[in-house]
Amino acid sequence: MTTSPYTLSLDLNDFRQAQVIDASDYVEASLLEGEIMVRVDRLALTANSISYGFAGKAGLIRYLDIYPATMGLANLPCWGYGDIIASNHPDIAMGTRVYGFLPIATHIRMQPDKVTAGGFTDVRVCRSVVPPFYNEYAFTHAEPGYRRELEDLIMLFRPLFGTSFLMQSYCDDNSFHGASRIIVTSASAKTAMGFGYLLKKHYGGRIETVGLTSDKNRDFVISLQCYDSVLSYEEVAEIKKGEQTLIFDVAGNANVVKALHMQLGDTIPYSGSVGKTHWDVGSFGQTGALPGAKPIFWSAPDQIAVLRERMGSGAMMRQMSAAMTDLMMAAQNWMALSESQGHEAITQKIRAMLDGHIGAHEGVILRP
Incomplete structure (x- = not known):
């Protein structure tokens, strides 16, 4: 399928609305010294992708500034794969396939630096607004265990599992703040799945895990066997108070966080906001004064x-990749993959995700 070069930019005030920006001149212009051109091949659209948009809009981390857009628009970054179709860099060859943070666009220019056998860092000035991790690209031929047929699962789980891995690491580093129970909201989200999976694998019997989800996703979440128990949001009042309990809010739903704090009060030594899968409820990371530890924004970059x-x-x-291997084998039985090709289909899929019409079991792949 031949497609004219474009970027799909979202309305900053309503991510459901999108504009197709012609990128023909951008692509046809000669590369500057040291630049490369990447043809974006496939991207994963997840709840985390949308959270990047809301976090960027709220100014928590400037995800929406790394691919500058016209005033009033935003270029949403997603994790995915692309191929280097032109290179004016002495150490980077055409035809090399890369994995990393990419816009919903057919093409993107980069300025590689810190080139190694495994990849490079894009050092364009606009990339300096986010932590270095988001500017690093891996050469797929150098990735241990890389298999092209697993790319879709890798895109869906690798960045999210990275967050899961970091959440577990944070808990371990802080001795779980003395808690023996963890409650995770939006338990059907892939970040929460991975976190629950790791906790059960490494701390089962020592740390109790409770997954909170919607009624419609409850059976699916139970089937994952990632949590010791699964409750709906309406059942928060059934959670017994007594033991010290950490809260990791992946939903970004201030009403749910308030209900948990009112129920558990001073037995909460830590309450972290991780994401915002409930996009239509309140502002990202905003809660009022509540009993227990004050809810704060948990930072993966930190x-x-x-x-x-x-x-x-x-x-x-290496540790993260090794930890992800088992999860990906299990995830093959959890996920049903769908593919949306072209800007019209991609726009429809973004709207469906924002409107809550994407099932927890669906893995969404975009093909600009």
Whole structure:
């Protein structure tokens, strides 16, 4: 399928609305010295992708600034794969396939630096507004265990499982703040799945895990066997108070967080906001005064910095990749993949996700 170059930009005030921006001149212009051109092949659209948009809009982390857009519009970043179709960089060859943070667009220019056998960092000025982790690209031929047929699952779970891995690492580093129970909201989200999976695998019998989800997703979440118990949001009042309990809010639903704090009060030593899968409820990370520890924004980049300082980036990624292997084997039985090709189909899929019409079991792949 031949497609004219374009970028699909979202309305900053309503992500359901999109504009197709012609990118023909952008693609046809000569590369500057040291630049490369990447043809975006496939992207994963997840709840985390949408959370990047809301976090960027709220100014928590400037995800929406790394691919500058026309005033009033935003270019949503997603994790995915692309191929280098032109190179004016002496150390990067055409035809190389890369994995990393990409816009919903057919093409993107990059300025590689810190090139190694495993990948490079895009050092364009606009990329400096986010932590370095988001600017790093891996050469697929150098990825241990890489298999092209697993790309869709890798895109869906690798960045989200990375967050799951970092959440577990944070808990371990802080001795779970003395808690013996963890409650995770939006338990059907892939970030929450991975977190529950890791907790049950490494701390089963020591740390109790409770997954909160909607009634419609409850049976699916139970089938994952990632949590010790699964409750609907309407059943928060049934959670017994007594033991120290951590809260990780993946939903970003202030009403649910309030209900948990009112129910558990001063037995909450830590309450972290991780994402916002409930996009239509309140502002990202905003809660009023509540009993227990004050809800705060949990920062994955901060934990990345801790691990890099402790073990280095390479060792961190190796540990993360090893931890993800088992999850991906299990995830093949959890997920039903769908593919949307072209800007019209992609726009419809984004709207469906924002409107809550994407099932928890569906893995959404975009093909610009």
